[in-house]
Amino acid sequence: MAAVIKGKKLPTGIRKKNTNSFEIRVKHDGKTYYEYAPTLTEAKKKRVDLKYRLAHGTYIKPTSYTFDEWFNFWIENYKMNSVKIGTIQTYRNYYNSCVKERFGNVKLDKIKGADIQAFYNDLVKSNHKLATIKVIKAFMSNAFKQAVKDGIIVRNPFDATNLPRNTKPEKERKALTREQQSLFMEYAKDSYLYNLFAVMLRTGMRSGEIRGLRWSDIDRKENVIHITRTLKYINGQGFMDDTAKTKTSVRDVPLMADTMNYLENQKNYWSFKVEKIDRYLFCTVDGNPISVQMLQTEIDNVVGKIHEAGQDFPRITSHVFRHTFATRAIEAGMKPQVLKTILGHSSLAMTMDLYSHVLPDTKAEEMQKIASIF
Template sequence: MGRRKHGEGTLFKRADGRWQASFVASDGKRKYFYGEKSSEALEKMRKAMQEDQKGLLASGKRVLLKDYLPQWLELVAKPQVFQGTYVQYEATVKKHLLPAFGHIMVHKLTVQQVQSFYAKKLEEGLAPGTVIYIHSILHMALDNAVSWGLISHNVTDKAKLPKRKRPDHRVLSLEEAKTLVKFARASRLETLLIMALTTAMRRGELLALQWSDIDFEKKTLQLRRSFRRVGNVGNIVKEPKTKAGQRRIMLTDFAIEALKRHKQLQEEQRERSTNWRDLDLVFPNTLGGYWSPDYMVLVFKKMLTQAQLPQIRFHDLRHSAATLLLAMGVHPKLVQDLLGHSKIATTMDTYSHVLPSMQKEVADKMGLAFTFEEDQEDEKDQKEEDQGDEKDQKEEN
């Protein structure tokens, strides 16, 4: 563990048991830091590297974005975000920001250059949402440059962002959802699809679900983690970002019965296997390990084709569940809790297409609530009178 990547310094364990970290400062001298734990030595080194970077600009030396952005990634972003998020940040910096701005000094970056960059990315075919994501990373990096004293203000604050296009996701109707579950019967996907459609859980949340998270007596599950696979990093299991994401979900009897059948089949499979990995996963691969998200989606897509259903994304099962619940008249607040949204505004905005029918129902109920008894009697008398006129008309004919 002695050598690290260029710019990260070095780290190794000394003969006396302590950890030593070091890096070459801007003055050309190597600085050393010690700690009982590797994390302690690294933290001391990172703080010193930050101070060295601040002093570099203060001394009047040229600081290019190609030098600053990697340091921001390593010293600021990496310790603060999940590993998978960091990998995405790093890829965005290398693919988009460094080629465009690497040759520019931090304090000479202009709003016009940033605005032209966004326009170019849109012309290249990037979606507005992707450009907004790139902007968010550049904005964070330059905000940090302000706090370090490298620049006086963040030029991205004045840049105009493209309007995010609302994706037109296809959701399943109730009949289509029933068809999918029926077609999946006795397959590996059956219980997974039932859980997706009845709990609105995300793909990563389902693949990280463990049997210990489920209380069969109370018919609930506690969502504690999510799973994803990131490039060369491999499998990443993490806790939900917000408290709302760490939610308890009530399970339907339909889901409970499916889970019981699924557990029994899984136990039989484990007994037959000679190299089963016991990770307590509800939806593992055929050897008990984490099921590849991409392969699971491939199986899901094939099933849609065989069932002659629309080619939706797996994530659209979550949208389908929420849409069906709202259409059934379930209160949006309850749907928000089920989805794990931290703000109800997110739920209302995402599923605004379902709300018009609900608003009509509210208007009808409100109108009925303010209809007074004498008005109802008048309406009743008028209705009886109209029926009498119709009867007389028929007898005359």
């Protein structure tokens, strides 16, 4: 006798298990396959999908996957051609450093919301930033969501969790003072990356953007730098061009005269002519790309020279040049909306949140503009 719910017969191959679950049964090649769904509507869809996957050889036994196996399957089949190469590398890096040891050998259907919540708490205890936890949550939850769609598990365990609140104040974005900026550039004069430092300070370009710059991106006619890509290093593959960080990261940055001078100097810095060969504008003496590590080493070398001269100077990263550019721009009165476009931020709120520390210095001056009204 067929199962009945609310006076209606359930479709063939579906029966109600309990209040929140329907069992799906499909026979194929002499075997019976089972899956589950929380509603009758989803159960009907899953049964059609299950029959299709069995007929086409794409069925995955729900209990056969550990999270490690599923994560790699998800990356290769669902993400490889839909997100940036750099994003996939980020997922893999976070997975290998934070997730694999904890969940890699655990079966998908054995990972519960309580396990994820405990994982969150341990990440907080080990001083991981909230931003890092958010990235981990994003790709893990996405992987589980796909597993639900594929009928491998019934529910996404992340639906039963809450992200920890940010218990630590965000560190203020560091920017060089005018004096520090001049001091650094003075001691960087003998560096093979002197021109790169100078251009970063005048454009606010990201590290990957300037390291991935080619001479063909310099538009003398329109007097702009076309930023369309970022340089990435992928383990096992080497350096490659990746798409820009976001849609708004694809942009044109206006060229100032002195910025063009530094770019011209770089074009002729090495013996080969960079505009006639497919090399990056900023490269090594052999024409090879500059890695993040090489850039940081050169910054540290310059700071080391400043220390050797008996002067105090903070340890900085390449991103400080971007913050310094933005700080100088706000100090000079550049409109936030214009700065947002030049930096390639996706929203004005992002620009203002990052550089609000500059505004207190200009509040009094701005208030004076309306003093005469009263």
